[in-house]
Amino acid sequence: MIVGRERESALIEDFLRHSGRSSVLIVRGDAGLGKTVLIEDAVRRSQPESGPDGGPDGSDGSDGGMVLRAHGYQGATTLPFAALHQLLRPVLGGLDALPARERAALRAAFAMDSGGRPVEWAEVAPATLALLSGLDGGVLLVVDDAQWCDRASLEVVGSVARSSNRAAARGGRPVTVLAGARGPAPAPLAVGAAELLLRPLPAEAADLLLSLQPGPPPEPLARLLLREAGGNPLAIIELAKATGSWAGVAVHGPGETLPLTEHLEKFYGAQLEQLPPAARDLVVTMSAAGDGEWPAILAALKAGGLQEEEGLPDGMGAATSIAVDAGLVALPGDGATGQVFRYPLIRSAVYRTISCEERRRAHLRLARILKNDPDRRARHLAAAADGPDEEVAALLEAAAHRAEERGAPAEARTAMERAAHLTLDPRARARRLVKAARVALYLEQAGKVEELIATVKALTDDPGVLALLPSLVGWVISTGGRQDAAMALLIPAAEDAAGHAPSAALTTLGMAARVVFYSGRRAHREQIKRVLGLLTAKAGPDDGPAMSWVTACTDLLAARDGVRAALERELASPGRDFVDRLLLGMMAAFGDFPEAAVDLLAPLLDPEQEIAPAGGNSAFLTMYGFACLETGRWKKAESVAERAVRICAEIKPGVSAAQAQSLRAILAALRGHAEEARALAHQTLAGTDAQNRLVTVRCERALGLAATAEGSHEAAYNHFRHLFTSGGEPVHDHHSYHALADLAGAAALTGHVEDAARVIDAADADLAGRRSERLDLLIGTARGLLAHSDEDASRHFEAALAGCPPGQWPFERARAHLEYGQRLRRHYQIQHAREELAAALDIFERLGAQPWTERARIELRAAGVRSDGPAQSRLDLLTAQELQIVRLAGQGLTNKEIGERLFLSHRTVSSHLYRIFPKLGVSTRAQLHTFIGDGEAVD
Structure with a gap:
């Protein structure tokens, strides 16, 4: 075939x-x-x-x-x-x-x-x-x-x-x-x-050819294989043989490469041997170069004098043509697409075929060519080193720090680990390995973290170094789902280090704060607060971000003022450190600042943005996805969740995979895909430790929303009620409260009003003085739903909607409009009901929340309004004069010109527009153009 x-x-x-x-x-x-x-x-x-x-x-x-x-x-x-x-x-x-x-x-x-x-x-x-x-x-x-x-x-x-x-x-x-x-x-x-x-195989054909090989590699390895093969059938077949029993990715010189079969090594080795010395040196040098470095080599060639300065033989200009004619390289204008080699595999094959001394000379040559690029120069000096070299190790460590600051964790981890290997002093080497492990933690490489921890323990018994390990061990335990065990390790370790290594203790508490985010246990939160009190006076100037992180994760709502101030400072003067911006973005997401979270996290994590770093962390990606959900960016949230799941599949399923699946389940339920939501939620719950209460409450909420979408309100109430204990306390200290309005809505339809009211009262008392705008919206909606009198209901709904910032939590806001409009209609306040219901319909339609869209349409029809489309339903809210003003303004007329047409003052027109904008759900005059019907004439 x-x-x-x-x-x-x-x-x-x-x-x-x-x-x-x-x-x-x-x-x-x-x-x-x-x-x-x-x-x-x-x-x-x-x-x-x-x-x-x-x-x-x-x-x-x-x-x-x-x-x-x-x-x-x-x-x-x-x-x-x-x-x-x-x-x-x-x-x-x-x-x-x-x-x-x-x-x-x-x-x-x-x-x-x-x-x-x-x-x-x-x-x-x-x-x-x-x-x-x-x-x-x-x-x-x-x-x-x-x-x-x-x-x-x-x-x-x-x-x-x-x-x-x-x-x-x-x-x-x-x-x-x-x-x-x-x-x-x-x-x-x-x-x-x-x-x-003949050209390389297209992507689909290459993927099919690989799948037909005996024992094809798993997904992440398959993608690397296909990238290296570049659509070359021989390379795909031979690499599939070589990776059949291979479980990892080796690092060889210029980057990640795959093992080669003897056939491939001989195949490309023979081509290399046929080249004259100058062409061979050029190809060897390029094989040692990393992505993006070969233009510097070609520029040096074109500039002349490269032979004398860089130690290359004469005739390098002609060597380029020879290498191209040999089919090994493809320079710009010769069919190359960003690669200097015809296929990425050729670079790996050449690099592996040459001798160690040839590699060393090539890297030294590149270090001289790239002398104005400190990071790349350090990498090539390190590759050329034939033993410990503290000077090169220090250069490489500095390059690793810069890579981490700009958001290139994979590059940072590789550089830091290589710096450690070049370090002779065991204690200094151990410290560098700890830094490499912390970056591996961000990359969710649990196996690598455990490997580095074991190496550090074998290298040194220095208390200062060993104090840095508990946070890493705790992360490994927490990632496995055992939050209680993680806390049992982290809290005593932080207490022990508080006296002799306060920065290490704070790092350990930072990991404990992450555990609390998953466990949602108030007892865990109080443990962190107690140890944090021992460290507050000892914190140094560099400990500010870590201290803010621990404080925010420990008491999300109490820390909101501090987070808001930090966000304002960041917006006024954006920082450049990747980690600090990432932590601030996460705190914004935790503290109910979703728009700010999206603004901060998108450039750092969004895979569709060119400036975002390659790869990603599935846990952070999922948090970004929830921020997108809470700001109405549902399609983006779906794509982010899918990417997070793929990342987990490439690494190892665990807590992060469960988070991403819970986001997918909630999105499916909100869109009305109840069967999909239930399947995702049950599958995730089955594979999640009960101590991971964050995932548990999110999946229970997804199940409740799916039941609501289908009209199974008793089942919905039971799922929402599982988010709280029998006494009304939250199962998760923060995220259970996100279902308060859902619980009240189901209770109002099933007769569980008194039970739901007890939960709302308990939440109101617990959150007194530290509620966010989101919680105000949810509790206000819940109280409006459960209110006995129309007057109380209106007061709660109006207060809930008035305090909700525009653009944030659109689903919750639309839900409040819908419930309020329904109550108004049933008590014959038709005009006001129409406004609320139209606002709800508009938001639900834009989000794609199909079950709630249908419910809003039914309510609008019951209120006497055609609901054949969002624009029509909103126009029905206008008076005849307001409708004329909309049509004229939509055509581009000014207030003065409209007034002259309708015999009104321009101030009167302005007042009308002030009232029209909220009815139509628009914020700018330009948006009125969408409400002009085709072929309508305006007199």
């Missing part, structure tokens, strides 16, 4: 059956693209099944003719007529039937007579044509690796094909040539020939 070459295969078969004006087809392409396989498959399929005498030396063609084959070899390029001898060997028995002149020419060409005279190809070509003409039927000459065939043979083959083509037009027997070649078509064959250029 040939994958992804259906078009090319059909073209070759068509050529073999109907060669048309050309009798030569040259299949060109880089090594490994499948030229030989395509040619042989097409030849086989163009022939009837061979009898016992058929085979590679002589097979009947479809027209009763014969197939003759030759294969070019590197060592035979200077042997005249070597390839022609291969082709004609099966039919040389017909020499005796030829006229004397032709017979003598062929015997001389093939040195069949001792002391024979030299012969030119022009004499051999007519003799060859005569020999082939004596065969039955047409003849197909298959010449593979034509670039290595001797020129004399190619001249003869090309001449015979052209002469035969002319003779065939007069009724003679045709001779057809099918050749495969790397690089440009060989000149003797190219005259009048047709060419078929």
